[in-house]
Amino acid sequence: MSTNPFDKDDHPQPQDPDTPEGHVKTALRKVFDPEIGLNVVELGLIREINLNEDPAVVDMMMTTPFCPYAGWLVQQVKQESEPVAGKSVRVNVLPDVWDPSFMEDPGILSGWS
Template sequence: MSDETQVTEETIREALRGVLDPELHLDVVALGLIKSIDPQSEPMEIKMLLTTPFCPYGPWLVQQVKEVAEKAAGGKAAKVEVLPEMWNPEMMEDPTMLGFF
């Protein structure tokens, strides 16, 4: 990839706003599920959380994050790691979006 087409973390993060949690109907970035993105590593590395440890949509969300990131990066391979950290609504960009606060 040339410098002119080098993918940035922001490019990937913006693309991931298109991945919605099917239960909460909010995107994975707004929910605070995306913890880090390293677009320069081979393969690109994305670390994320799930909303619950046994989220029934977990495998689907991980696959969607991988596919959307790879497309945004022009086909560069991505590896998505699910972290063991527990998610809570305070991790959201705007915790009031769920109406808990």
């Protein structure tokens, strides 16, 4: 794995929507970043979903290191993922630096500031 945080090879692989992890990812599309107006999956904030752990684990990042909505977003991710996962979920906030290239479609942000 590259040490460059913007290297596309460091991006998580898409999850099959027909897997349990894919179902959780689909549920997380209901969680919107209130400042940007896009969901956490579109933004590429969800880095990994691991349902084999107990509790299950969702790794995510924030768009900025000092995101004022971090606590709220973590709560929403947990709330939306637990019913689908069928168990308790721990949300880890990663220290990684977010970049628009992590998005499903980075072109969505063109003109946004």
